[in-house]
Amino acid sequence: MSAMSDTALQAAPASKARGYWATVARRIRRDKVSMACAVILLLIFASALLAPWLHLADPYQGSMIRRLRHIGTPGYPLGTDELGRDMLARLIYGGRLSLVIGILPVVLAFIIGTSLGLIAGYVGGKLNTAIMRTVDVFYAFPSVLLAIAISGALGAGITNSIVSLTIVFVPQITRVAESVTTGVRNMDFVEAARASGAGPFTIMRVHMLGNVLGPIFVYATGLISVSMILAAGLSFLGLGTKPPEPEWGLMLNTLRTAIYVNPWVAALPGAMIFAVSICFNLLSDGMRSAMDIRN
Amino acid sequence: MRATFSHKGRRKKEHNVLAYTSRRIVYVIPIVLSVALVCFLLVHITPGDPLVAVLPADASQELAAQLRSAYGFDRPLPVQFGLWLWRAIHGDLGNSIATGRPVLSEVMRAVGNTVMLAIAAAMIGFTLGLLFGLIAGYFRDTWVDKVATSIAIAGVSLPHYWLGMVLVIIFSVQLNWLPAVGAGPGGSGAWAWDWEHLRYLVLPAITTSVIPMGIVTRTVRALTGDILSQDFVEALRAKGLRETEVFRHVIKNAAPTALAVMGLQLGYMLGGSILIETVFSWPGSGLLLNSAIFQRDLPLLQGTILVLALFFVLLNLLVDIAQAAIDPRIKRS
Numbered sequence: 001m002s003a004m005s006d007t008a009l010q011a012a013p014a015s016k017a018r019g020y021w022a023t024v025a026r027r028i029r030r031d032k033v034s035m036a037c038a039v040i041l042l043l044i045f046a047s048a049l050l051a052p053w054l055h056l057a058d059p060y061q062g063s064m065i066r067r068l069r070h071i072g073t074p075g076y077p078l079g080t081d082e083l084g085r086d087m088l089a090r091l092i093y094g095g096r097l098s099l100v101i102g103i104l105p106v107v108l109a110f111i112i113g114t115s116l117g118l119i120a121g122y123v124g125g126k127l128n129t130a131i132m133r134t135v136d137v138f139y140a141f142p143s144v145l146l147a148i149a150i151s152g153a154l155g156a157g158i159t160n161s162i163v164s165l166t167i168v169f170v171p172q173i174t175r176v177a178e179s180v181t182t183g184v185r186n187m188d189f190v191e192a193a194r195a196s197g198a199g200p201f202t203i204m205r206v207h208m209l210g211n212v213l214g215p216i217f218v219y220a221t222g223l224i225s226v227s228m229i230l231a232a233g234l235s236f237l238g239l240g241t242k243p244p245e246p247e248w249g250l251m252l253n254t255l256r257t258a259i260y261v262n263p264w265v266a267a268l269p270g271a272m273i274f275a276v277s278i279c280f281n282l283l284s285d286g287m288r289s290a291m292d293i294r295n
Numbered sequence: 296m297r298a299t300f301s302h303k304g305r306r307k308k309e310h311n312v313l314a315y316t317s318r319r320i321v322y323v324i325p326i327v328l329s330v331a332l333v334c335f336l337l338v339h340i341t342p343g344d345p346l347v348a349v350l351p352a353d354a355s356q357e358l359a360a361q362l363r364s365a366y367g368f369d370r371p372l373p374v375q376f377g378l379w380l381w382r383a384i385h386g387d388l389g390n391s392i393a394t395g396r397p398v399l400s401e402v403m404r405a406v407g408n409t410v411m412l413a414i415a416a417a418m419i420g421f422t423l424g425l426l427f428g429l430i431a432g433y434f435r436d437t438w439v440d441k442v443a444t445s446i447a448i449a450g451v452s453l454p455h456y457w458l459g460m461v462l463v464i465i466f467s468v469q470l471n472w473l474p475a476v477g478a479g480p481g482g483s484g485a486w487a488w489d490w491e492h493l494r495y496l497v498l499p500a501i502t503t504s505v506i507p508m509g510i511v512t513r514t515v516r517a518l519t520g521d522i523l524s525q526d527f528v529e530a531l532r533a534k535g536l537r538e539t540e541v542f543r544h545v546i547k548n549a550a551p552t553a554l555a556v557m558g559l560q561l562g563y564m565l566g567g568s569i570l571i572e573t574v575f576s577w578p579g580s581g582l583l584l585n586s587a588i589f590q591r592d593l594p595l596l597q598g599t600i601l602v603l604a605l606f607f608v609l610l611n612l613l614v615d616i617a618q619a620a621i622d623p624r625i626k627r628s
Contacts, residue, residue: 137329140608141600144567149600152588153337229454233570236456237585252457256574263464270457278452285448 027290034286037279044276048095057086059093059246068262079265081251082258083244087265091272094246097158098273101240101247102228105162109169110220116170117177118212122185122204132178138171147230151239161240165231169223176219180212214291222284225277232273248273315619323612330608331383334601335376338593388598393590398598402580406565406602408478409572409579411486412503413564415496420504421557424511428553431512432519433542443512450509459502459574466498473497476576499575503568507560514556518549551622558614562607 028034047054057076062083069080078087120131138146150164184190185208193207232249234240241247243254248269255266363369367378382389388398424447431443467475479492486492522528522545531541569581576582580599587595 133325136326137333140326140330140611141333141604142563142566142607144563144569145600145603145607148569148584148588149334149337149596150340152584152596153341153593155341225452229452232454233456236570237573238589252460256460259460259464260468263468267457267461267464270454270460273454273457274452277454278449281448281452 024287024290028286031286031290033282034290037282037286040275041279041283044095044272045099047092048099051089051092051096054092056089056092059085059089060244061085068258068265070262071264071268078268079262081265082255087268090246090251091248091268094248094251094269095272097241097245098228098232098235098248099276101158101162101165101231101235102276103224105165105169105231106220106224106227108162108166109173109223110216112166113170113173114177114213114216117174117179117216118181118204118208120174121178121181121212122200122208124182124185128178131174135171135174138167139175143168143172143226144230144233147234148237148239151234156239156242158241161231161234164234165227168230169227172223173216173220177212177216180215181208184208184211218284218287218291221280221287225280225284228273228277228280232269312616312620316616319612319615319619323608326608327605328380330604331380331601332376334597334604335379337600338597339372341593383601388601389594391587391592391595393586393592393595398594399602401583401595402599402602405578405580405583405599406606407579408486408577409565409568409581412496412499412568412572412577412579413561415500416503416564417507417557417561419500420507420560421511423504424508425515425553427508427512428515429519429542429546431516432523433545435516435520435523440516444516447509447512447516450505450512452509453505455502455505456570456574458505459498459571462498462502463574478576478578499571499577502571502574503564507557507564510560511553511557515549515553518552519545522548551618554621555614555618558610558617562610565610566603566607 062081062085064084066076066080067082067084069076069084071077071079073079076086076088078091081087081090116131120128141149147164147168150167151161154160154164190203190207193203198207231240232247232252235247235249236253238250238253241250243250251269252266252273255269258266360369367375370378386399388402390396391398391401394401427443427446431440431447434440463475466473474495475498478495479486528541528544531544565580567581568577568579569584571577572579572581573585580603584596584599584603586592587599
């Protein structure tokens with residue numbers, strides 16, 4: 001038996017000797033689509049972060065005499081909006097708020113949902129029933145409706161929109177975390193840890209977290225795509241941030257009046273939301289297939 | 296196989312489905328009650344006094360107190376919930392603060408338009424989704440698959456309200472083929488099944504259909520791929536079945552899951568129509584919800600959300616039962 005496994009080890013290709021995560025990382029680096037998405041996202045993030053140092057026009061400074069200039073106007077590469085403000089500057093500055101309100105809810109829901117799911121899946125019994133039945137209640141609402149219901153009841157504002165989206169995503173992540181945890185809980189290595197005297201908290205933190213985090217992380221990355229669309233959608237309805245703040249969803253809303261005058265400038269903020277959303281979706285798909293080592 | 300299916304066996308199967316159905320209905324009761332509780336509590340997480348919306352600015356303390364007790368806001372919360380639930384069961388969701396009309400009739404009138412939009416969108420989205428998904432799954436890893444997968448992923452990543460705007464720009468502003476907003480010529484409320492009215496439905500329906508199209512494509516593609524890689528398909532081919540026959544088996548095996556996904560998507564279209572209805576001024580439940588939010592019309596907000604959520608729960612229930620009825624493999628535990 002031992003001789004056989006020895007030969008098996010020696011015969012194994014070099015790549016098998018790498019750790020799991022190193023293999024996954026290598027596979028993602030080889031995936032052209034994922035890498036292209038990562039580069040696009042990095043560019044959008046970096047420009048939003050470094051906006052004040054990019055020598056852009058003032059995103060708040062409008063002018064009545066240069067309203068709704070077309071794309072390609074000298075001095076205004078992406079035209080101007082309905083109040084004569086530079087679109088390029090507003091799109092780049094708009095990324096700051098749009099990315100925060102789109103991503104933060106998923107990050108918060110990731111932390112809360114993973115904790116809840118891990119506890120529900122590991123402890124099981126009545127606690128599992130209590131947590132998962134509560135989660136079921138939120139599943140009885142379509143997510144757009146739930147986000148708008150909570151956001152509409154709380155009133156307009158950035159904080160309220162982040163809170164409402166977090167509430168929408170926590171049940172979804174909890175469900176994924178619970179099902180992954182239940183799958184891992186009964187594996188031999190967890191039993192071994194328990195037999196060697198590890199407490200439930202240590203088992204969850206040391207032995208299980210690393211094994212359940214991967215799939216939940218991939219799921220959450222895909223959720224960012226939904227969250228970007230919903231967060232900008234709340235602003236689009238007037239439930240998020242307030243003018244004159246640059247934010248993609250709100251810009252799309254205020255530019256709606258301009259579609260008869262300068263339609264393609266009016267469509268620009270939506271293109272930004274679409275770009276971020278599709279990149280996160282493709283990245284999530286890429287990670288999922290990279291982590292599925294069996295293929 | 297079918298010939299040996301005994302009468303007794305079939306009766307037992309029916310009995311199973313019936314038992315599953317009744318268990319599923321019992322299970323739905325606590326969900327419905329919790330949904331009602333969430334809708335009820337929505338009004339109580341709102342900052343400020345819900346009465347502000349109806350009170351004139353110079354209202355006396357007396358009038359305020361009178362209205363407070365008329366709306367029942369002065370009682371303890373559990374009592375309020377009990378009374379509210381009791382009236383809701385009897386079809387009384389209160390009156391809209393803005394218009395004074397009963398919430399239920401306002402909601403039901405608007406829901407009809409949303410159902411029409413959702414069904415039109417479902418016909419487009421599900422047909423394309425099934426077609427793309429089957430083709431992509433059958434010709435996996437070919438260029439056809441890549442095209443279909445790209446369309447699907449674009450569909451699920453599109454901010455649909457933006458797509459609506461872009462379609463309006465192309466087909467209303469530039470080409471002037473289709474109307475940009477509304478649900479009929481001259482803004483009249485009456486609907487008729489002629490082209491004059493149907494042209495108003497085209498752009499909102501296409502916009503709504505994009506997300507379900509993407510999700511159905513992805514689901515059906517994955518299902519088809521999984522089924523084709525199973526041993527029984529190999530056996531069918533070895534038996535000499537033509538590819539069209541093999542394809543029929545694939546569809547039969549994919550149907551229950553695809554049906555469940557489509558049912559859920561129909562529910563999302565009904566409940567999540569607010570953004571699209573706002574873009575197109577489509578007079579459905581979403582537009583009603585929008586005006587309820589911005590006029591701070593809390594009974595209307597509460598009632599619309601309750602009705603839409605109940606529709607969603609009911610639809611899920613029907614899908615589960617249909618799935619159990621057509622798929623003998625469902626674990627009826």
